[in-house]
Amino acid sequence: MAKMRSSINFRLIIKVIGLLLLIEGGFMLTAVPFSLYYGESIWPLVIPAIFTAFIGLILYLFTWKSRQLNIGKHEGYIIVTFSWVVISLFGAIPFILSNSIGNYSDAFFETISGFTTTGASILKDIESLPKGILFWRSLTHWIGGMGIIVLSLAILPILGIGGMQLFVAEVPGPTPDKIHPRITQTAKRLWGIYVMLTGIQTILLMFGGMNLFNALCHAFGTMATGAFSTQNTSIAGYSPYIQYVVILFMILAGTNFTIHYHALHRQFKKVRGNEEYRNYLFLLIGISLLVGGGLFFLSELPFEESIRTSLFQVVSIVTTTGYVTTNYLAWPMVLWVIIFLLMFTGGCTGSTGGGIKMVRQMLLFKNSTTELKRLVHPMAIIPIRLNRKVIPQNIIFNVLAFFVLYMLTFAFGTLFMSILGLDFQTAIGSVAATLGNIGPGIGGVGPVENYAAIPFVGKWFLSFLMLLGRLELFTVLILLSPAFWRR
């Protein structure tokens, strides 16, 4: 660990962001083959790719001679927040140049929605867009999914920069169960699993009749828990087989990736011993059966369709993916209220999902029930355990502070969206769905609507909420804290 420095190393920050822009430019070019194959103009992708890479190169060279220090906590937080903003600023350009989106506010909203793996869209007719642009749109999910930071953790070491603090900033969840002592190795391994799962899903989707383009785009959307689709009807128009494949890979994407690592290495005891994972699966199955039963009895859908539709929607919302196969707002009210409440759950820590996350919910619940025991036995010290280990008090404090900030942000967000003249359900729906990185909400931003009608200022505000939610509040809010900038 580097010792506390007296000033923030801005040259280093600019250098890392420059490098990220170089990489982003490279990623943009991967969409070009699809433009060529579908006979579209390649320039709306090539021009911004070159421009982004060029700016990145200038920033990188400009800071070439900066001392090769370890990235400290302060630099880590700044890099994480700014890199998400900067790559979204550049990533929006192809939408403008291709005339896919008419103004920059909308293009930025769509792009940060991609990179934060939210999947909230302002596009009314997705299918009218060039395929190359749609590929780039889905790719923003995939890049954001595992975190461009985790991605770059495998590259930064070439420059001799260790990134432990970055990982702390990226995954501030309570249990970053380390697979391997060296963070770089960890990042590479998690990335390997991510690529592998994306590949398997792509192949399975192609078995179901999708072409490579659609299969890749939907695999990106699923594995990143993002939910941009290439179809106006999301997954609704696809076969039950494809819907089951998407369900399975949403569950995998919402799982802590260290669980996948353990499973691949046949360490099943570690998989079974993970309380968050057990809880996650029980919740998914339990609520899906409940909602499925409700659909079967109240809406008189066929049995298989009830269970499939329910499972799809529950998994999609809990993992914060946001794909839809049905308009859940047309369900009996109690069922869509369940869907709305699930927007406050979220997947496992260390997954690509957003939201409050399962482990936090568990610690919150455990603390509350433990408090009742504490009141009965005021003299006893009753610790809170997770995976049979006592959780230190400072982690409980952090989780509780997170929850309070989350609810505060939700309340103030609702108020802000109300000021813009949205109706009540659209206001709370849009805030819950963007802060939780889900995508579709309730009211005017429900599963068959989108964010096109949100006023200009609202789109920038919701963009901020997506960033806030994706970076687990603290990473962004700490930059607003005076204590951060002191000394």
Added chain:
Amino acid sequence: MAKMRSSINFRLIIKVIGLLLLIEGGFMLTAVPFSLYYGESIWPLVIPAIFTAFIGLILYLFTWKSRQLNIGKHEGYIIVTFSWVVISLFGAIPFILSNSIGNYSDAFFETISGFTTTGASILKDIESLPKGILFWRSLTHWIGGMGIIVLSLAILPILGIGGMQLFVAEVPGPTPDKIHPRITQTAKRLWGIYVMLTGIQTILLMFGGMNLFNALCHAFGTMATGAFSTQNTSIAGYSPYIQYVVILFMILAGTNFTIHYHALHRQFKKVRGNEEYRNYLFLLIGISLLVGGGLFFLSELPFEESIRTSLFQVVSIVTTTGYVTTNYLAWPMVLWVIIFLLMFTGGCTGSTGGGIKMVRQMLLFKNSTTELKRLVHPMAIIPIRLNRKVIPQNIIFNVLAFFVLYMLTFAFGTLFMSILGLDFQTAIGSVAATLGNIGPGIGGVGPVENYAAIPFVGKWFLSFLMLLGRLELFTVLILLSPAFWRR
């Protein structure tokens, strides 16, 4: 302090509840003079008064020979919860006998709404009720207001029963700043202030043209932060003078009563030093100006009326009183969303107000901002202070557990009310307004509507939420905890 006993003393619990029923019967009789004066039948009051007192006497005599032990924690919790339920069960009888309310579910709802100082009503035409019954209705507020428990703290000592634990159960708020080491004295003093303020308000209301009956009923409703009125239009039909009087006494009722005690004893330094009180006043003034400005500019009301209406509604909701002078749901949406969010604030600890309460909000907010500082300086121990004193960690845990349970109850309550077929706004409005002991909510239970249309099961459920909110969750929930009943 009594040492831990191995079993719960049920004889003692029954004895105390018997005594409370005796007192309740006596209170019922105080409504009889109004029945006589207005030429109504006195039997709907006299019969239940005698019946209630008789049952109380039997319970009391039945347990006469129980040992005169101190009331332990366990007995305290049971007494508090059950006494609220039992006096509501008996208190509902006059509504039935007078044919004011057609069925017992509705009568119980109205009565527990009174005793919990919620003020949620199922009556469609209040003015058609006999005056004696309306007086009893308002009196339930007044009895519940200071807490029948605190009331009885001044009487129990005659039986040689000390009640320290009762006070703990009644006011589990974080800072029961003791005025006097002896709890009985404290209760008597707080009760004296309560009676005095009620008296002053009654006189001030009579100056404004109210007769004694209306003045007393509205003073009961104000000082208890309850809000039952004798008029169908609540306070809307009264003069601005009366509205200002009600505003002032709502503020006083939502203030920690130890503040009043200090003020009466000219200990102004203690008054000024109270952070919760300062925060409470700043919030009331700040939000009132904001909403008042909104009304002035958006609704084009006259300036004085904008400020008065805003002040009245903000104070009414923050103190969890629930009186109305206007249909706030007809305001521009952002303004009534502010009102809705204020339903999650609540007055000061040690006041008659319900809800989450100011001091908890402050500790929640401080913990979250402190967490940001802790992330910047992970090695530093940064305590949370209130009134310049360091708050012990176990109190922070309790407050955070309270908040989580409150939000969980709110979420599950909304779900439950949705199952009953209520629309979304009515579901969240009815739960927020009963759990917070406020009264009017949003949607179908807004300020010009009431709870008459809520289904039968919903009324019992909301009755439970009123109890839960009034007894600060833990007091009731602890009875559901297996640890409580073990050994």
